[in-house]
Amino acid sequence: MEWNSPLSASVSNNKKDLVQITVYEKGSSEPRVIEVPRGANLRKALLENNVDVYTLRGKLTNCGGGGQCGTCVVDVVEGAGFLTPRGVRETRLLTDKGRPDAWRLSCCLRVEGPVTVRTKPQ
Numbered sequence: 138m139e140w141n142s143p144l145s146a147s148v149s150n151n152k153k154d155l156v157q158i159t160v161y162e163k164g165s166s167e168p169r170v171i172e173v174p175r176g177a178n179l180r181k182a183l184l185e186n187n188v189d190v191y192t193l194r195g196k197l198t199n200c201g202g203g204g205q206c207g208t209c210v211v212d213v214v215e216g217a218g219f220l221t222p223r224g225v226r227e228t229r230l231l232t233d234k235g236r237p238d239a240w241r242l243s244c245c246l247r248v249e250g251p252v253t254v255r256t257k258p259q
């Protein structure tokens with residue numbers, strides 16, 4: 138009979154609650170892989186891992202993650218089904234302006250599984 142210490146169960150559960158984000162940063166062909174807690178806000182997770190989500194204009198005018206400015210756009214390459222469905226804010230700032238369906242506002246997204254994104258597609 139195998140014995141599992143409470144510590145190994147804790148490590149196992151913690152690992153299970155992490156999801157991978159593969160990021161292609163603008164100007165780089167090499168992806169970075171970061172691990173974040175399941176349910177993390179995508180914009181916040183990227184910024185906390187030193188991934189720049191804003192263009193110069195976005196750096197000057199972003200709304201700080203409030204879903205109002207439309208400057209935190211990422212292109213979702215894989216794993217769209219693991220992200221929060223498109224809401225009213227994204228529809229107003231992206232769909233209504235003719236942006237591709239794969240473009241999403243990172244501040245409006247929770248990450249529930251592995252995803253691959255490209256930064257600054259605009």
Ligand code: FES
Pocket residue numbers: 199200201202203204205206207208209242243244245
């Ligand atoms: S930071 Fe303004 S819409 Fe995302």
